[in-house]
Amino acid sequence: MRLSRYFLPVSKEAPADAAIVSHQLMLRTGMVRQNGAGIYTWLPLGFRVLKKIEQIVREEMNRAGAIELLMPTLQQADLWRESGRYDDYGKEMLRIKDRHDRDMLYGPTNEELITDVFRAYVKSYKQLPLNLYHQQWKFRDEVRPRFGVMRGREFLMKDAYSFDLTEDGARAAYRKMFCAYLNAFDRMGLTAVPMRADTGPIGGDLSHEFIIMADTGESAVFCDKALLDMPAPGLDLDFDADLTAEVEKRTQYYAATEEMHDEAAFNALPEERRVSARGIEVGHIFYFGTKYSAPMKAEVQDQDGKMVPVQMGSYGIGVSRLVGGIIEACHDESGIVWPEAVAPFHVGLINMRAGDAACDKACLETYEALEAAGIEALYDDTDDRAGAKFARMDVIGLPWQLVIGPKGLEKGVVEVKHRKTGEKVELPLAEAIAKVTPA
Amino acid sequence: MRLSRYFLPVSKEAPADAAIVSHQLMLRTGMVRQNGAGIYTWLPLGFRVLKKIEQIVREEMNRAGAIELLMPTLQQADLWRESGRYDDYGKEMLRIKDRHDRDMLYGPTNEELITDVFRAYVKSYKQLPLNLYHQQWKFRDEVRPRFGVMRGREFLMKDAYSFDLTEDGARAAYRKMFCAYLNAFDRMGLTAVPMRADTGPIGGDLSHEFIIMADTGESAVFCDKALLDMPAPGLDLDFDADLTAEVEKRTQYYAATEEMHDEAAFNALPEERRVSARGIEVGHIFYFGTKYSAPMKAEVQDQDGKMVPVQMGSYGIGVSRLVGGIIEACHDESGIVWPEAVAPFHVGLINMRAGDAACDKACLETYEALEAAGIEALYDDTDDRAGAKFARMDVIGLPWQLVIGPKGLEKGVVEVKHRKTGEKVELPLAEAIAKVTPA
Numbered sequence: 034m035r036l037s038r039y040f041l042p043v044s045k046e047a048p049a050d051a052a053i054v055s056h057q058l059m060l061r062t063g064m065v066r067q068n069g070a071g072i073y074t075w076l077p078l079g080f081r082v083l084k085k086i087e088q089i090v091r092e093e094m095n096r097a098g099a100i101e102l103l104m105p106t107l108q109q110a111d112l113w114r115e116s117g118r119y120d121d122y123g124k125e126m127l128r129i130k131d132r133h134d135r136d137m138l139y140g141p142t143n144e145e146l147i148t149d150v151f152r153a154y155v156k157s158y159k160q161l162p163l164n165l166y167h168q169q170w171k172f173r174d175e176v177r178p179r180f181g182v183m184r185g186r187e188f189l190m191k192d193a194y195s196f197d198l199t200e201d202g203a204r205a206a207y208r209k210m211f212c213a214y215l216n217a218f219d220r221m222g223l224t225a226v227p228m229r230a231d232t233g234p235i236g237g238d239l240s241h242e243f244i245i246m247a248d249t250g251e252s253a254v255f256c257d258k259a260l261l262d263m264p265a266p267g268l269d270l271d272f273d274a275d276l277t278a279e280v281e282k283r284t285q286y287y288a289a290t291e292e293m294h295d296e297a298a299f300n301a302l303p304e305e306r307r308v309s310a311r312g313i314e315v316g317h318i319f320y321f322g323t324k325y326s327a328p329m330k331a332e333v334q335d336q337d338g339k340m341v342p343v344q345m346g347s348y349g350i351g352v353s354r355l356v357g358g359i360i361e362a363c364h365d366e367s368g369i370v371w372p373e374a375v376a377p378f379h380v381g382l383i384n385m386r387a388g389d390a391a392c393d394k395a396c397l398e399t400y401e402a403l404e405a406a407g408i409e410a411l412y413d414d415t416d417d418r419a420g421a422k423f424a425r426m427d428v429i430g431l432p433w434q435l436v437i438g439p440k441g442l443e444k445g446v447v448e449v450k451h452r453k454t455g456e457k458v459e460l461p462l463a464e465a466i467a468k469v470t471p472a
Numbered sequence: 473m474r475l476s477r478y479f480l481p482v483s484k485e486a487p488a489d490a491a492i493v494s495h496q497l498m499l500r501t502g503m504v505r506q507n508g509a510g511i512y513t514w515l516p517l518g519f520r521v522l523k524k525i526e527q528i529v530r531e532e533m534n535r536a537g538a539i540e541l542l543m544p545t546l547q548q549a550d551l552w553r554e555s556g557r558y559d560d561y562g563k564e565m566l567r568i569k570d571r572h573d574r575d576m577l578y579g580p581t582n583e584e585l586i587t588d589v590f591r592a593y594v595k596s597y598k599q600l601p602l603n604l605y606h607q608q609w610k611f612r613d614e615v616r617p618r619f620g621v622m623r624g625r626e627f628l629m630k631d632a633y634s635f636d637l638t639e640d641g642a643r644a645a646y647r648k649m650f651c652a653y654l655n656a657f658d659r660m661g662l663t664a665v666p667m668r669a670d671t672g673p674i675g676g677d678l679s680h681e682f683i684i685m686a687d688t689g690e691s692a693v694f695c696d697k698a699l700l701d702m703p704a705p706g707l708d709l710d711f712d713a714d715l716t717a718e719v720e721k722r723t724q725y726y727a728a729t730e731e732m733h734d735e736a737a738f739n740a741l742p743e744e745r746r747v748s749a750r751g752i753e754v755g756h757i758f759y760f761g762t763k764y765s766a767p768m769k770a771e772v773q774d775q776d777g778k779m780v781p782v783q784m785g786s787y788g789i790g791v792s793r794l795v796g797g798i799i800e801a802c803h804d805e806s807g808i809v810w811p812e813a814v815a816p817f818h819v820g821l822i823n824m825r826a827g828d829a830a831c832d833k834a835c836l837e838t839y840e841a842l843e844a845a846g847i848e849a850l851y852d853d854t855d856d857r858a859g860a861k862f863a864r865m866d867v868i869g870l871p872w873q874l875v876i877g878p879k880g881l882e883k884g885v886v887e888v889k890h891r892k893t894g895e896k897v898e899l900p901l902a903e904a905i906a907k908v909t910p911a
C-alpha cells in the first residue's frame with residue numbers, strides 16, 4: 034500500500050482522554066475512532082489487525098474440528114425467556130422493540146440462539162459430537178465503557194458451542210478448545226495462561242479464563258511460573274487423540290484469578306515460582322452440561338432410543354479486545370511493536386527523498402518486489418521530512434523497516450531496521466528483501 | 473471437509489413457507505435458518521458462499537483503489553439529526569434507547585457516520601481523493617420481510633463512500649465504482665446491467681442500479697439487448713485512467729427500471745433488441761455532491777485556501793442478498809448450480825460404498841490429493857444409500873462431482889460429473905483430478 038493513497042491519520046499528540054497505553058496508541062495511530070460511548074469505527078490500520086486475529090482464530094478453531102457459521106446480531110426475546118435469562122441478564126442487555134412492538138435484543142452472547150439452531154436439526158447421538166462457532170459483533174451495555182476496545186459496548190467475539198451426548202464427551206470437547214486456545218494465542222505472539230475461573234452468568238461447574246500478563250491488566254492474577262515457561266501444544270497436535278495429559282500438564286500447576294485465589298495454596302509454592310501479576314482476560318471457556326439444553330428441550334436420542342438433553346459447553350475469545358490486549362503486551366516508548374502474525378503490514382518502506390528519481394525508482398522496485406513475494410508492505414512515498422517518517426513508522430510498529438535514501442543508493446545498500454530490537458543493518462537490496470522475508 | 477464431521481442439514485422436502493426458489497433451496501440445503509422475521513443464521517454451507525462473495529467484493533473494491541475499514545452497527549441518533557434524516561427515515565429505521573436513555577439506532581446505511589469520520593481527519597484537498605468502504609450488517613425494519621435473504625431485515629451490505637474536491641473528481645470516482653461493480657458481478661458468474669435509477673432516500677442527481685435478470689425478479693426492467701452481450705471491463709482495467717469511454721460504452725444504450733422507464737424511447741429500439749424482463753437489484757451507486765457534507769460541515773481547504781464542502785458519492789452492494797440472487801439466476805430442477813467462484817466447495821466426492829476398504833482408501837487418497845492441490849472438496853463419507861447421496865450433491869450444486877465405487881475401481885476409473893451440463897465421464901484418478909482443477 035502506498036501511503037499517499039492510504040488513509041492513515043497518525044497524530045503526534047497523545048490523546049487526553051485515554052487512560053491506558055493501548056487506547057492511547059490506537060487513537061494516535063489512527064486504528065480506531067470512537068463514535069459514541071464504547072462504540073468504535075475500525076479505521077484501515079486497525080481493521081487489518083482485527084482481520085488477522087480473526088483469521089488466526091478461524092484457523093485454530095477449524096483445526097480443532099469446529100465448524101464456522103454466522104448467527105445474527107439481533108435475537109428474539111422469547112428465546113431468552115425459555116432459558117430464563119431474559120429477566121436475569123439485567124441492564125447490560127440492550128433491549129429493543131421493533132416496529133411491530135416485538136421484544137428483541139442485541140445478542141450479548143449466543144447460548145440460546147445456537148441451542149435453538151441445534152434443536153431444529155439434530156435429533157440423534159449419531160450426529161454428535163458437534164462444535165459450531167461464529168465471529169460476530171455483540172453488544173453489552175456497560176454502565177461505564179472504558180479502556181477503548183478493551184471494554185467497549187459493541188465488540189467482536191468468537192464464540193463456539195460444543196454438543197455431546199455424554200458428560201465425558203463434553204469434557205473431551207472442552208479439552209480440545211483448551212488446547213486450540215493455547216495454540217491460537219501463541220500464534221498471536223502471546224503467552225496465555227489458563228486459570229480456573231468463576232462461571233458467572235454463563236453458568237456451569239467448570240471454567241477457565243485465558244489470561245495474558247500486562248502491567249495494565251484489569252485484575253490481579255496468581256500463577257506458578259512454570260506455566261509462563263511452557264510452550265503451546267503446537268499445531269501438529271492430534272485433536273482426535275485423548276488430550277487429557279496435554280491439559281493436565283497445565284492444570285497441575287497453580288493458577289487463579291483474584292476471585293478464585295487460594296492464598297494458602299499459592300504460598301505453598303517455592304517463592305521463586307510465585308507469579309503475582311496483573312492480567313487481561315482474552316478467552317473464557319465453560320462446561321455447563323444441560324443448563325440450556327434442558328429448559329430449551331434440545332434433546333437427542335441416545336443408543337437406547339431414549340431422549341436426553343445434550344451436553345454443552347461454550348468457548349469465547351475476545352477478538353476486538355485482543356487488539357488492545359496485544360498492544361498492552363507489545364509496545365515500547367516509541368509505540369506499538371506488533372508480533373509478526375498480527376501486524377497490519379509486515380514491512381514499512383521509507384523513501385528518504387521522495388521526488389528524487391533514483392530514490393523513487395529504487396523504492397518502487399523494492400515495493401513491487403515485496404508485493405510479488407507476497408510480503409505486505411506499507412510504502413511511505415510522501416514528501417514529509419525524514420524525522421516525521423521515522424517516528425510514524427516506529428509508532429505504528431511494523432516488524433521491519435526498509436529505509437532507502439540517496440547516500441545508501443550511492444553505496445548500493447538500503448537500511449534494514451528491526452522494530453523490536455532496534456537493530457539496524459545496511460544490505461544490498463536483494464539481501465535486505467531476503468532478510469525481511471518470513472521463514 | 474468430511475461430511476460425517478460437517479453440519480449440513482439437507483432436507484428432502486421443499487419448505488412450505490418459502491415463496492421463491494432461492495429461499496426454498498437455501499432452506500432445503502441448510503444454508504440458512506430463520507430466527508425471526510427477516511433475521512437469519514447463516515449455517516455452514518451458506519456462510520461459505522457469503523464469505524466468497526464478500527471476498528470478491530473486497531478484491532474488486534481494493535483493485536479500484538477503495539480502502540476497507542469497519543464502522544459499527546449501532547450509531548448515535550444525533551448524527552442523523554445533523555443531516556436531517558433522523559425524522560425523515562420513518563419506521564424502517566430501528567430506533568434504540570440505551571441504559572442511559574440515549575437515542576441510538578441500528579444503521580440502515582452509513583452516509584452520516586462516514587462523513588463524521590471524514591471530517592475528523594481530512595482537512596485539505598491534498599488528502600483527496602479518498603474512497604472508504606466496509607462490509608457490515610445493516611438493519612432495516614421492513615414492514616413485511618419476505619423472500620428469505622432477498623428482503624431480510626438484518627442484511628450484509630458493502631457500502632463505499634467517495635470524497636473528492638470537485639464535482640469532476642466525484643464523477644470520476646463514480647465511474648471507477650461503475651466499472652468495479654461490473655467486474656465484481658462478472659466474477660460471480662452474473663451479468664449485471666447498470667440502469668438509470670431513482671435516488672430515493674439517499675438523494676443526489678445521478679444514480680445507477682445494477683440489475684441481474686431472473687424470472688422471479690422483484691421489478692420490471694427494460695434494456696437494450698446489447699447490454700446483456702457486452703463483456704465486463706476486465707480485471708486489467710487501469711483505474712487511474714479516464715474511464716469515461718468505458719462507462720459511456722454502456723450508458724449509450726437504453727436501460728431503465730420501472731420507475732425511470734420511458735416507453736417511447738424503449739419502443740424506438742429495433743424490436744429484436746428490446747429486452748423486457750424481471751430484474752433483481754444487486755448494487756446501487758449514487759452521486760449526491762454535498763447533500764451530507766454541507767449540513768455536517770465536512771469541509772476541506774481547496775488550492776486557494778478556501779473551505780469547501782467535500783463532494784461525495786455512495787456505492788452499495790447487497791452481499792447477503794446476492795446469495796439469493798445468484799441462486800435465482802443459477803439453478804435447475806435438481807437444485808442449485810453454483811458458479812465456480814462462489815461455490816461453497818469446488819468438488820463433491822462421493823464414496824459409493826463407505827466401509828468397503830478399497831473404496832475408503834481410494835476416496836481418502838482422492839480427498840487428500842484435492843486438499844493438497846488447494847481444491848475445496850466436500851467428501852461424502854456417510855453410509856447413506858447412493859440415491860440419497862446423488863440427490864444431496866445435486867441439490868447443493870457444487871460445480872463438480874467425483875464418484876468412486878467398486879465397479880469403477882476394478883476398471884481403474886472414477887466418474888466425473890459436471891453439475892451444470894450433466895456431462896459424465898469415466899477417467900483414471902489422476903486425470904479426473906486434473907479435469908476438476910481450475911485453470
